Amino acid sequence: MRLEYIGLSELSGSLIALEGVKDVAYDEMAEVTLENGERRYGRVILIDGDRVVLQVFEGTRGISLENASTHFTGKSMDIALSKEMLGRVFDGAGRPIDALGEIYLEERRNINGSAINPVSRKYPRSCIYTGISAIDGCATLIRGQKLPIFSGSGMKHNELAAQIVRQAKVPNQDGEFAIVFAAMGVKNDTAEFFRRSFEEAGALSRVVMFLNLASDPIIERILTPRCALTAAEFLAFEHGYHVLVVLTDMTSYCEALREFSSSKGEIPSRKGFPAYLYSDLASLYERAGMIHGRTGSVTQVPVLTMPNDDITHPIPDLTGYITEGQIVLDRELDQKGIYPPIAILPSLSRLMKDGVGKGFTREDHYDVSNQLFASYSKVQDARSLASVIGEDELSELDKQYLAFGDAFERRFVHQSLVDNRTIAETLDLGWKLLTMLPRGELDRVDAKTIEAHYVEGAWKELFERKQS
Numbered sequence: 072m073r074l075e076y077i078g079l080s081e082l083s084g085s086l087i088a089l090e091g092v093k094d095v096a097y098d099e100m101a102e103v104t105l106e107n108g109e110r111r112y113g114r115v116i117l118i119d120g121d122r123v124v125l126q127v128f129e130g131t132r133g134i135s136l137e138n139a140s141t142h143f144t145g146k147s148m149d150i151a152l153s154k155e156m157l158g159r160v161f162d163g164a165g166r167p168i169d170a171l172g173e174i175y176l177e178e179r180r181n182i183n184g185s186a187i188n189p190v191s192r193k194y195p196r197s198c199i200y201t202g203i204s205a206i207d208g209c210a211t212l213i214r215g216q217k218l219p220i221f222s223g224s225g226m227k228h229n230e231l232a233a234q235i236v237r238q239a240k241v242p243n244q245d246g247e248f249a250i251v252f253a254a255m256g257v258k259n260d261t262a263e264f265f266r267r268s269f270e271e272a273g274a275l276s277r278v279v280m281f282l283n284l285a286s287d288p289i290i291e292r293i294l295t296p297r298c299a300l301t302a303a304e305f306l307a308f309e310h311g312y313h314v315l316v317v318l319t320d321m322t323s324y325c326e327a328l329r330e331f332s333s334s335k336g337e338i339p340s341r342k343g344f345p346a347y348l349y350s351d352l353a354s355l356y357e358r359a360g361m362i363h364g365r366t367g368s369v370t371q372v373p374v375l376t377m378p379n380d381d382i383t384h385p386i387p388d389l390t391g392y393i394t395e396g397q398i399v400l401d402r403e404l405d406q407k408g409i410y411p412p413i414a415i416l417p418s419l420s421r422l423m424k425d426g427v428g429k430g431f432t433r434e435d436h437y438d439v440s441n442q443l444f445a446s447y448s449k450v451q452d453a454r455s456l457a458s459v460i461g462e463d464e465l466s467e468l469d470k471q472y473l474a475f476g477d478a479f480e481r482r483f484v485h486q487s488l489v490d491n492r493t494i495a496e497t498l499d500l501g502w503k504l505l506t507m508l509p510r511g512e513l514d515r516v517d518a519k520t521i522e523a524h525y526v527e528g529a530w531k532e533l534f535e536r537k538q539s
Contacts, residue, residue, distance in 0.1 A: 075104075076141045080122070084334055085130050085288060087113065089141060092123040098147045098183070101125055104140040105133060114148060114290065117335055124335070126290045128164065146181075150298050152305040153177040157249060158276045160266065163283030163295035165302075182297040184304060184358055193361040197245060198426045199315060199370060202238035202491035203231075205413040205484045208501055209440050210398055213426035214241065214313060215361040217371040219321075221387050222400040223380040230488060231400075231411045232319050232374050233265055237272040238491045241313050246366055249312040250274075253281040253299035255292050256323030279306075289327040296324060300358045300369070307367030314367065316359070319374035325352075325386045341385050349389045356393045382417075396420040409485045415447055432494050435524060439501045441515040443479070446508060450476030468509070475507045482533055503529045 081088035087103070099115045103125070111134075113125035125141070127134070150165035153174045160169040165182070167173060195215035201207055212218050222228035232252075241248050252269075254262060262282045269275040279302050283295040296318050306312040318324075325344065332345035340346040359371040373394075377387050380402060391397055401414035427436040453469040454476065462473065483500055486492065492500075505513060506529040513521055 073142060077138070079134070079136045079139050079141075082131055082134060082136055085126050085290065086116075086124055086334055087127060087131060087134065087139075087141075088122060088124045091121050092143075093121060095123055095143050096147075100144045100146060100148050102142045102144065103127060103134065104142070106135055106138045109133075115143075116331075126331070126334075128288055128290050130288055147183060148294065149179045149181050150301060151176045152180055152302060154306070154310055156279045156302055156306075158278065160280040160282060161298070163253075163255070163281060163287055163291040163298065165281070165294075165298040168282070178305075180301055180305060182294060182301045183354075184297070184301055186357060187360050187362060191362050193363045194425070195361060195368075195422050196426050197242070197431055199313070200238075200240050200242075200494060201235050202240075202493075203234065203411060203413075204486060204492050204497040204500065205411060205415060205418075206235075206398060207492070207494055208436075208483070208497040209415055209443060210396065210413075210418045210420040211423040211427050211432070211436075211440075212370065212372070213395075213420065213422040214370055215359060215368045216396075216420070216422050217356045217359040217373070217394040218396050218398060218420055219371075219373045219375060219387075219390050219394050220398045220400065221382060221390075222374060222376050223402055224376050224378075226376075226400050226402065226405050226412065227410055228374050228376065228400060229261060229264065229319065232317050232372075233268045234411075234488055235315075235372060236265075236269060236278060236317055237274045239315050245313065247310075247312050249277050249279070249306050249314050251279045251281070251299045251303040251306070251314055251316045253283075253295050253316070253318050255283045255295050255318070255320060256285050256327065257282070257320070258285050279303075285323075289330050292324060292327040293331060296321075296355050300355065303369050304358065307369045308362060308365045311366035314369050316369060316371045317374065318355075318371065321352075321373045321375040321390070322378070322386055325375075344385050348385060349392070352389055353393050356390070395422050404480065404484070407480070409480055410488070411484070411486075413484055415444065415484065416451070433498055435516075435520050436494070436498060438516045438520050439498055439505070439524075442505060442513055443483075443501050445515050446472070446475060446505065446512070447479055450479070468512075471508055475504065478507060478530070478533070479504055500533075502526075503533055506530045 079087050080090040101113045103111045111129045113127040116126050117124035155174045162168045195213045197214050199212045281299045283292050303314040303316045307314045329344050359369045361368040378384050396419045399414045399417040400412050404412035450472050453472040502524045
């Protein structure tokens with residue numbers, strides 16, 4: 072028997088309210104049929120006795136208070152899943168938008184997922200190569216990790232996200248690799264940039280794209296990362312793929328959540344965001360990981376823009392509490408023309424130490440990373456001193472550090488949009504730059520490793536190659 076409720080008690084923005092409703096659940100899906108037979112879909116967001124509030128995905132324009140018919144489906148939102156999703160483009164609610172028709176259905180799954188039992192979690196070990204030296208060398212992305220990118224408005228985070236999608240890979244013997252890319256609140260030209268970038272690089276065949284445009288309803292924006300993560304979990308734990316999930320921009324998601332919370336009349340918390348922002352973000356980020364007895368893995372790289380470049384803003388602040396490190400983009404480097412403008416010192420990967428080195432990348436990886444970090448931190452001290460007393464008054468060692476810092480930013484951090492460096496190239500480049508410093512300054516590396524890799528004057532090759 073199909074039960075329908077005729078008429079609405081209230082209509083406001085994208086929200087509709089019904090009175091006298093029984094036996095419905097929070098998050099339940101509903102069909103709203105208009106006078107002309109058009110159907111729209113909504114989700115239960117509030118239950119107060121027999122009063123139910125729905126948020127309509129397609130908006131409420133044209134809906135009549137008297138004649139609209141509402142049917143509750145008895146289930147939460149789910150999406151169709153299949154291995155055929157690879158190479159396809161979907162909207163934020165998981166519907167195909169690439170004119171290739173519906174996918175062949177293997178199963179339907181609730182987009183809210185379920186938490187991985189901590190006992191079942193497998194500790195992340197091996198890494199994912201991005202071809203970007205600043206990430207692979209100094210803040211290595213580990214399989215099963217959640218490693219966000221903190222950017223700022225107008226910086227090149229979209230280009231960086233696209234480059235990661237094009238270049239990311241796992242060692243060949245470690246199984247199949249796929250990418251789930253979800254864009255939230257992006258403009259049409261940005262969405263087209265991502266699609267064209269993946270097609271031209273030949274990477275679209277291994278990518279599942281979810282695109283939520285700025286003109287789409289905010290409720291769809293809230294669903295987009297959940298649809299993407301559901302697809303990622305299906306490919307990882309049912310088909311054994313190592314899946315990298317790139318979510319951009321989480322700030323758009325959080326702002327949609329704030330607007331959604333405000334429309335429900337909830338009491339705001341810090342900077343107007345709902346008090347449950349932390350738990351809501353955790354429900355997304357904690358879906359990354361590996362499971363004992365399963366081949367696949369889900370790795371997350373959420374991208375977020377910090378309002379006013381403020382890393383203490385609630386969105387990056389709460390994200391940092393949940394995730395295992397961060398990659399921070401620096402506006403000063405961006406203004407110098409350095410791409411990607413990754414600030415090495417505030418960037419870190421907390422799981423890096425267990426996923427690099429012998430048996431994973433290269434034996435000297437962790438040592439050279441530590442030394443580059445330590446040496447670059449001394450560059451900041453030398454620059455601060457030079458700003459006070461002038462560069463000419465610096466000691467010879469401080470001048471060497473200044474030269475090293477400039478070369479490190481221009482040769483190691485900076486690379487082109489199509490430069491895909493291997494881990495060996497990245498580490499060898501790091502060693503060549505370290506030869507700009509006296510051997511005695513390498514205090515984070517043991518003598519045996521220095522003997523094997525430190526070649527006096529090797530840095531000159533970099534400058535000679537540049538000049539030629």
